[in-house]
Amino acid sequence: MNKIWIITRRELASFFDSLIAYVIIIMFLGFTGFFTWVTPSSNIFLIGQANLQVFFQIGFWTLFFFIPALTMKMLAEETRSGTIELLNTKAISDWEIVAGKFMACLLLVVIALACTIPYYVTVSQLGSVDHGAMIGGYLGLVLLSAGYISLGLFASSITNNQIVAFLIALLIGIFFQLLFDMLGFSLRGGIGNVLNYLSMRTHFDSLSRGVIDSRDLIYFFSVIGVGLTFAQAMLSKRNWQS
């Protein structure tokens, strides 16, 4: 655990040193703030309901695009510059490296989300809000991010080119974000149900309505687990025998 935290701290420091953290946070606040409070067609005052459904929907898409940008360099850059050899020959396991990087990305997203707490406070001043839905929405965004981060880390582990890692992460992500949902809708029966279950949207929507269901939690944790396991397997690939 301690070793994981050492990696996490380094990665977080590197996010803030390289301005990536500030850019991501400002852009995230900019996008979500604009659509939540300013756009003429969907802003909160126009809808006239004291909830953050608009914010959660925009956050759902913004994070989908931003997270690959965070994760793309995580392992790809280490492989390219050779620093992975430094890490792998120190007293730390591949699993701790992957977990540390995962935590760093997740913490940055949580910091960005924490910056939107004023939205919550403002809305709760405007009318009576459903606190369950709010908490569920935030929880949904965190779990969704964790899922995409683990998939992004996997994408970053299979190449040493950051751009390729970014695109692969988006490609994998778009299935979970959109395509499984659409295919599930058009294909009925068993396959349709499976695809529907695989879609992030289904689970995110039910969480953001304030329904915290173990099925959704199991889903998110499975995605995280699979992504991280694959990323770790790719990192350990050097030990496979040809």
Next chain:
Amino acid sequence: MSIVIENLTKKYGEQKAVNNISFEVKTGEVVGFLGPNGAGKSTTMKMITCFMSPSSGDVRLDHKSILAHPEEVKKKIGYLPENNPLYTDMPIVEYLRFVAEIQGVEKSKISSRIAEMIEMCGLDLEKHKKINELSKGYRQRVGLAQAMIHDPEVLILDEPTTGLDPNQIIEIRKLIKKLGKEKTVILSSHILSEVEATCDRILIINRGRIVADGSSETLRKQSQGQELLTVQIEADNSEVNKELLSLATVETVTPVDGKTGFFTVQSKPEKESRKAIFDLCVGKKWYLMELSGIETQLEDVFRDLTN
């Protein structure tokens, strides 16, 4: 801490980068790996440091196998990889702290260890700079500092002096010699004089196999075989040539190009010709200006064994 390497093999596809090598390094020994590019030096080091697992065979540090206890083994090794990769966006001190924490140095000792390393590697003036602001020589020092920060019992240095200027090279060699008294050091290099200057023992590797093993002295003697002499005699060249050849112990005589009166004389196996040459000169009343043995250079040994 002793290192035992047993039948180590690494295959890349069909090609064997390291082919069934075995050797043993004792505590306090400084061993130099010598070999042409692609001979398998770095691959061997990568296997010892648990970066790659071997296709077959094993490495044991004090009876702990790298396959069974990688975490424990890694803690005891300090490793400087070939191209000295570093997190270039970090300041030196932060970077050393990061490495010390990962290697499990006690919290209370970290600061003093960092100060020690900075002093030892001559980084004092640069310590607050980021690594990407440093010149190659200073980066190499940071690489050495991070390898030694946890006071490892084994140091594995892959080409430790590349990119350093002559003064720095001498400093680093001194440092390695000093460290070699208590620690086990394996280093690789293509620079033969460097290996000769720092190592107690030299392993020459070619195409994944060990082709020679011993101190630089023994290697030289092994490859030398026959005595070689340089002779300078002031007299008629062709006559000297003829007379030298007629000596019982001499096998060949070759005039040295461009230098009149100089000859290279090779004795027959197991024979010495110095006395005979001296007596010849006395008998003929020639002036013997020079008579010296030619030592085989490590370069020659290396070329013989790897070509």
